[in-house]
Amino acid sequence: MTNGASPHKETNLWQSVLDRLKLWSRKHSPWLIHFNSGSCNGCDIEILATLTPRYDAERFGVQLHGSPRHADILICTGPVTRQARERLLRTYEQMPNPKYVIAVGACAITGGTFAGCYNVIGHIDEVIPVDVYVPGCPPRPEAIIDALVILLQKMSTNGPKIEEAVS
Amino acid sequence: MTPSTDRKRFTVPIGPQHPALKEPGHFAFDVDGEIVQSASVRLGYAHRGIEKATESRTWVQNLYLLERICGICSHIHATAYCLGVEKLAEVEVPPRAQAIRSLVAELERIHSHLLWLGVAAHEAGFDTLFMYSWRDRETVMDILEALTGNRVHYSANVLGGVKYDVDDKQAATIREGLDFLEERTLHYLEVVTTDGLFLQRTRGIGVMNRDEAEQSGVIGPTGRASGVHRDVRIDSPYTAYAEHPILPVYESTGDLLARFIVRLREQLASFEYIRMLLDHLPNSPLTTRMPRRVKEGEAISRVEAPRGELFYFIKSNGGDMPERIHVRTPTLCNIASVAQLVIGQHLADVPMILVGIDPCFSCNDRTSVISQDGQRDLWTWDRLRQYGINHYGTHYSKDIHR
Ligand code: SF4
Numbered sequence: 415m416t417n418g419a420s421p422h423k424e425t426n427l428w429q430s431v432l433d434r435l436k437l438w439s440r441k442h443s444p445w446l447i448h449f450n451s452g453s454c455n456g457c458d459i460e461i462l463a464t465l466t467p468r469y470d471a472e473r474f475g476v477q478l479h480g481s482p483r484h485a486d487i488l489i490c491t492g493p494v495t496r497q498a499r500e501r502l503l504r505t506y507e508q509m510p511n512p513k514y515v516i517a518v519g520a521c522a523i524t525g526g527t528f529a530g531c532y533n534v535i536g537h538i539d540e541v542i543p544v545d546v547y548v549p550g551c552p553p554r555p556e557a558i559i560d561a562l563v564i565l566l567q568k569m570s571t572n573g574p575k576i577e578e579a580v581s
Numbered sequence: 582m583t584p585s586t587d588r589k590r591f592t593v594p595i596g597p598q599h600p601a602l603k604e605p606g607h608f609a610f611d612v613d614g615e616i617v618q619s620a621s622v623r624l625g626y627a628h629r630g631i632e633k634a635t636e637s638r639t640w641v642q643n644l645y646l647l648e649r650i651c652g653i654c655s656h657i658h659a660t661a662y663c664l665g666v667e668k669l670a671e672v673e674v675p676p677r678a679q680a681i682r683s684l685v686a687e688l689e690r691i692h693s694h695l696l697w698l699g700v701a702a703h704e705a706g707f708d709t710l711f712m713y714s715w716r717d718r719e720t721v722m723d724i725l726e727a728l729t730g731n732r733v734h735y736s737a738n739v740l741g742g743v744k745y746d747v748d749d750k751q752a753a754t755i756r757e758g759l760d761f762l763e764e765r766t767l768h769y770l771e772v773v774t775t776d777g778l779f780l781q782r783t784r785g786i787g788v789m790n791r792d793e794a795e796q797s798g799v800i801g802p803t804g805r806a807s808g809v810h811r812d813v814r815i816d817s818p819y820t821a822y823a824e825h826p827i828l829p830v831y832e833s834t835g836d837l838l839a840r841f842i843v844r845l846r847e848q849l850a851s852f853e854y855i856r857m858l859l860d861h862l863p864n865s866p867l868t869t870r871m872p873r874r875v876k877e878g879e880a881i882s883r884v885e886a887p888r889g890e891l892f893y894f895i896k897s898n899g900g901d902m903p904e905r906i907h908v909r910t911p912t913l914c915n916i917a918s919v920a921q922l923v924i925g926q927h928l929a930d931v932p933m934i935l936v937g938i939d940p941c942f943s944c945n946d947r948t949s950v951i952s953q954d955g956q957r958d959l960w961t962w963d964r965l966r967q968y969g970i971n972h973y974g975t976h977y978s979k980d981i982h983r
Binding site for chain 2 (some may be wrong): 438450451452453454455456457458459460462463464466467468492493495496515527528530531532533534546554555
């Protein structure tokens with residue numbers, strides 16, 4: 415979304431103002447969607463714990479949302495099972511651009527303990543591109559908050575990113 | 582469930598991605614207007630093939646793999662596995678280790694029930710209770726972390742004993758935490774039994790009487806809420822439950838409210854039990870020697886997980902890896918009852934009935950229960966939940982205005 419050498423200077427100005435406005439609002443209220451593609455639940459309850467009063471990630475404007483069409487960040491847990499692969503892809507593709515992905519837990523990064531199980535076809539970044547990895551089994555809520563903060567920083571340095579799913 | 586040609590009826594498929602349960606499962610409900618006519622469940626999204634994987638890992642490696650079947654009841658999975666393997670190897674576990682296993686198991690039950698209370702309240706649209714119960718849950722998480730160093734997979738068990746000891750200082754922290762939690766649990770008990778709005782969502786809904794419960798084979802707190810007197814801790818005591826029996830909790834009404842009350846009262850029983858255990862911790866070493874190869878044979882072990890009876894079958898061929906391990910988790914027994922319970926109920930009550938059994942798909946999805954899949958207008962779980970809340974919102978406000 416870079417501004418090329420366009421003859422319409424005014425449109426460019428508008429475009430950049432609009433882009434900055436969008437980035438600002440996105441950074442101050444990123445909406446999450448959570449997808450479990452075969453995790454043991456451990457990571458999922460830690461994500462939930464991150465959003466509840468003790469850790470309260472909502473103070474960054476982060477909110478968990480039900481529909482991929484409203485979400486900016488996909489937060490994935492677990493290895494990818496044969497059945498969940500297509501669902502994961504579909505969820506990712508339904509998200510509006512720009513979209514970001516956080517992979518939470520050892521399983522999401524490498525398959526973890528479940529690597530080699532017959533119904534596990536791999537880890538998250540073999541299916542969709544991942545922006546931030548959070549190691550741990552499961553990671554502590556502090557680590558998940560840290561990942562969110564890193565991602566928010568990344569949003570502003572890299573600007574909006576458009577990427578298609580590798581299907 | 583076949584797609585019906587009748588115009589009034591249509592199928593509402595839900596899932597598998599629905600953030601409320603944090604786990605994937607697909608449901609299809611056939612509705613006639615508002616009333617559910619039939620339901621089918623499709624699971625297996627989290628099926629990883631753990632049982633097969635156990636056959637290519639050593640006895641010790643399997644302990645860590647099996648603990649990761651479920652992040653909520655991790656300790657009890659490891660306990661069931663250890664008990665089975667120790668039985669095969671004919672190893673006697675020291676009493677202090679047994680007591681600590683029970684102690685961690687009860688702490689785990691408390692954390693699991695509080696977690697459930699929050700999720701169930703969230704389904705009812707009662708997010709205040711959700712946030713409060715999760716805040717209080719952090720107290721028991723702190724205790725578990727102080728005891729074992731981990732918040733979720735405690736790894737307290739080893740074959741032949743436990744890894745962690747409880748000293749006096751820790752015991753004092755545990756007691757302190759328990760006092761706070763007890764006060765809170767009593768408060769929640771009062772809230773769920775007196776709050777008018779909440780009672781409207783729970784009282785007389787999803788009723789399952791004792792006969793039905795026996796027939797559909799429900800277990801754990803779901804069964805105990807219908808008056809089924811079944812609790813492995815009492816019927817076939819293991820670890821420290823033989824020496825120090827725990828107080829059983831039963832209700833008889835069998836509706837959603839009873840399921841709330843049973844789980845909350847179970848927590849109260851757990852507090853008492855942990856205090857008693859701390860008073861009577863036997864003195865002994867924490868582990869015994871465990872052979873690397875386990876004698877040939879078969880063993881069965883049963884334990885009471887927070888959701889009901891957990892069953893392990895272990896077969897050894899005398900080597901350093903198991904020949905076969907089979908696990909049957911409580912959700913598998915309970916999930917079938919949902920398909921029956923929702924028939925004739927309002928669509929708006931479905932989320933509550935489903936969470937009423939406290940389903941755990943990651944546990945369950947080592948085996949798959951498949952029925953046909955009706956793919957049409959896809960509802961997200963969130964949409965169904967919101968539907969339920971709105972439904973009751975409008976009805977309740979009508980009641981007030983009348
Ligand atoms: S990383 Fe650990 S806690 Fe997370 S899903 Fe995998 S096994 Fe469970």
